[in-house]
Amino acid sequence: GQQLNQSPQSMFIQEGEDVSMNCTSSSIFNTWLWYKQDPGEGPVLLIALYKAGELTSNGRLTAQFGITRKDSFLNISASIPIDVGIYFCAGLLYYGGSQGNLIFGKGTKLSVKP
Amino acid sequence: GAGVSQSPSNKVTEKGKDVELRCDPISGHTALYWYRQSLGQGLEFLIYFQGNSAPDKSGLPSDRFSAERTGGSVSTLTIQRTQQEDSAVYLCASSLFAAGAVNEQFFGPGTRLTVL
Numbered sequence: 001g002q003q004l005n006q007s008p009q010s011m012f013i014q015e016g017e018d019v020s021m022n023c024t025s026s027s028i029f030n031t032w033l034w035y036k037q038d039p040g041e042g043p044v045l046l047i048a049l050y051k052a053g054e055l056t057s058n059g060r061l062t063a064q065f066g067i068t069r070k071d072s073f074l075n076i077s078a079s080i081p082i083d084v085g086i087y088f089c090a091g092l093l094y095y096g097g098s099q100g101n102l103i104f105g106k107g108t109k110l111s112v113k114p
Numbered sequence: 115g116a117g118v119s120q121s122p123s124n125k126v127t128e129k130g131k132d133v134e135l136r137c138d139p140i141s142g143h144t145a146l147y148w149y150r151q152s153l154g155q156g157l158e159f160l161i162y163f164q165g166n167s168a169p170d171k172s173g174l175p176s177d178r179f180s181a182e183r184t185g186g187s188v189s190t191l192t193i194q195r196t197q198q199e200d201s202a203v204y205l206c207a208s209s210l211f212a213a214g215a216v217n218e219q220f221f222g223p224g225t226r227l228t229v230l
Contacts, residue, residue: 006156033218033219035221040223040224041223041224042118042205042207042221042222042223042224043157043205043221044221045218045219045220048218088156088157101147101159101162101170102147102159102219103159104149104156104157104159105156106155106156107155107156
């Protein structure tokens with residue numbers, strides 16, 4: 001089946017650092033979404049991208065939909081402790097017609113540097 | 115407004131027993147999705163509903179898993195004869211539509227299932 005490769009799997013952040021993570025796929029997606037999941041909670045949508053090349057910001061978060069439609073990245077600027085959590089990318093895969101479903105990456109776990 | 119709710123939040127059961135997990139989507143959302151998340155893993159798609167019908171059941175791991183949705187609203191995921199490998203967090207999500215360019219799924223908090 002379709003798979004997304006998300007990297008890095010985990011990273012440690014120090015307050016004030018910028019963070020970057022990305023997802024790649026061998027398949028073309030029509031939409032990319034980025035979610036964040038806190039412990040004991042469901043994922044929460046951060047940013048949605050609908051067009052190839054699109055660059056979208058949400059506060060300190062910036063995400064881009066790759067030109068090839070096979071990749072996306074998420075940047076977090078000036079990280080703070082509440083950024084800790086697991087970040088998932090998801091690509092929307094169309095079945096045909098206009099129905100589709102999301103394929104998720106395995107997540108990037110952000111932790112505070114000890 | 116109310117988000118997606120799931121019940122129970124935690125379920126501990128014995129191997130071989132049946133369990134039912136419930137999802138209440140956001141009011142007015144026509145599409146509903148079930149995912150499974152094992153410890154430290156990403157989200158594994160199980161099944162999706164458009165209204166009361168399930169166009170895609172391809173993610174259900176075995177015939178012990180089934181789901182239904184009634185009245186275009188509440189959905190129940192049933193796992194029969196549970197096995198230890200079924201232990202995971204089961205997440206439900208809903209979206210306004212499944213069709214079209216927009217498929218922003220909103221997730222519930224999940225049900226943590228532990229099979230002893």
